[in-house]
Amino acid sequence: MLNSNKFDVIIIGAGIVGCYAAGALAQLGYDVCVLEKNAEAGSKSSCTGIISGECLDLFPAGRGAVQFEAHSAKVFSPSGQYIRIERNSPQAYVMDRPSLDRCMALQALENGACLHFSTLATSIKVNSQSAEVHATCLNKPVVFKAGIILIAGGAGTTLTRDAGLGQIHELAQGAQAEVACKDLPEVEIYSGAAVAPGFFSWLVPTGKSHAKAGLLCRGNPRPYITALLSRLEQQGRITMENQDIKYGVVPLRPLGKTYGERLLVVGDAAGQVKPTTGGGIYFGTLCAGMAVTTIHEAFSAGNLSARSLSSYQKRWHKMLKEELSIDYWAHRFYRGLDDKQVEHVFNVIERHGIHESILTSPDITFDWHGKVIFDALKYRSLQRSLEKLGMAPVPSVADGKPHKRTA
Numbered sequence: 001m002l003n004s005n006k007f008d009v010i011i012i013g014a015g016i017v018g019c020y021a022a023g024a025l026a027q028l029g030y031d032v033c034v035l036e037k038n039a040e041a042g043s044k045s046s047c048t049g050i051i052s053g054e055c056l057d058l059f060p061a062g063r064g065a066v067q068f069e070a071h072s073a074k075v076f077s078p079s080g081q082y083i084r085i086e087r088n089s090p091q092a093y094v095m096d097r098p099s100l101d102r103c104m105a106l107q108a109l110e111n112g113a114c115l116h117f118s119t120l121a122t123s124i125k126v127n128s129q130s131a132e133v134h135a136t137c138l139n140k141p142v143v144f145k146a147g148i149i150l151i152a153g154g155a156g157t158t159l160t161r162d163a164g165l166g167q168i169h170e171l172a173q174g175a176q177a178e179v180a181c182k183d184l185p186e187v188e189i190y191s192g193a194a195v196a197p198g199f200f201s202w203l204v205p206t207g208k209s210h211a212k213a214g215l216l217c218r219g220n221p222r223p224y225i226t227a228l229l230s231r232l233e234q235q236g237r238i239t240m241e242n243q244d245i246k247y248g249v250v251p252l253r254p255l256g257k258t259y260g261e262r263l264l265v266v267g268d269a270a271g272q273v274k275p276t277t278g279g280g281i282y283f284g285t286l287c288a289g290m291a292v293t294t295i296h297e298a299f300s301a302g303n304l305s306a307r308s309l310s311s312y313q314k315r316w317h318k319m320l321k322e323e324l325s326i327d328y329w330a331h332r333f334y335r336g337l338d339d340k341q342v343e344h345v346f347n348v349i350e351r352h353g354i355h356e357s358i359l360t361s362p363d364i365t366f367d368w369h370g371k372v373i374f375d376a377l378k379y380r381s382l383q384r385s386l387e388k389l390g391m392a393p394v395p396s397v398a399d400g401k402p403h404k405r406t407a
């Protein structure tokens, strides 16, 4: 294959987003090649793999990777009080992330895409005439040529900077370990500065005897994951079967420009991630679908210019930009609170049953937090509480305009 290395589309990264795009493009008849630096798909992932049913529907081939259906969750305040949320139908699915990525990689292969593992893309060169990826494969330099390059290299990639599109600097850090755990019936989420500054930590069941214990935080996650695991071990809730802690990062802001001459950026590399939870599988995959549509249109029109590909950014901004800004505002709000203030907000929500009212609202969804945040902020008790804390509401909320989600 290394002798004939010219493709319609080269995708950098065989993560969930890259593989989804590869499968869809190959199905449309494009000659697609995916370059992945690791020896297999998903092997290094630290992701918990919690997704909604809406998101699971995007991966029919990945249904076998569901480990647990979550109907309920307990959210703990810094002092250890908790709010329990429950619904009759599953609200989220915990996926075996490496296995989901492998399923998607296999599907891309079956659709006719070509996957090069152990191939690190080191630089890209794009202009109006050509697009090239310079890579090393088993320590040998290789050049791949393409009509279009799709960067799906995940959070922290520097390839976007090399392509003149800048780089995302605001990142949260994460860590997670698989642990043995007796009969954990539901997801548990813990808050507090000592637990996970700026974010939260979790214990998520993956079956009857195992769970994922992890966290996202600002700064180095190492001391926090060590503290989480020893606390849960001391409480007799978990046992560590091995010391394999995986680390990762999550972008908190989208990249300003996600297209260029013969170039698109998608998934974590583009910052298409919910800053409230760090969840990026759903939005990244939705955007991969929009990238595929844009690429198909560009090839059909014979125009692979930046101008032609700019419709990708218009598309995903229309669907996600406002949602991501409200989520970012909520993240900033939460991160600006100290434990006493978190406790205060928690008490207001609990006392006024705000979580229950919102949960029974017919249009609450696992993925679209902007609407939930907006609905919560309409409660006078919460508004008063925020005013006391000196926190200004998001502009669309202050204006009294409902947040619209457009498809």
Ligand SMILES: Cc1cc2nc3c(=O)[nH]c(=O)nc-3n(C[C@H](O)[C@H](O)[C@H](O)COP(=O)(O)OP(=O)(O)OC[C@H]3O[C@@H](n4cnc5c(N)ncnc54)[C@H](O)[C@@H]3O)c2cc1C
Pocket (backbone or CB within 6 Å): 012, 013, 014, 015, 016, 017, 018, 035, 036, 037, 038, 041, 042, 046, 047, 048, 049, 050, 051, 119, 120, 121, 122, 152, 153, 154, 155, 157, 159, 173, 174, 175, 176, 214, 215, 216, 247, 248, 249, 250, 266, 267, 268, 269, 273, 278, 279, 280, 281, 282, 284
């Ligand atoms: C601790 C933690 C928990 C999370 N939990 C959830 C969750 O429960 N639900 C959720 O929706 N999201 C979660 N996320 C976020 C989720 O993991 C990402 O949003 C998602 O993986 C993004 O997919 P992607 O394909 O864009 O990137 P990735 O999954 O990161 O894939 C990128 C791929 O590109 C490869 N690559 C990178 N650079 C190169 C290169 N130069 N050359 C070749 N290959 C390259 C990488 O090896 C990787 O395989 C979590 C993240 C963390 C850190």
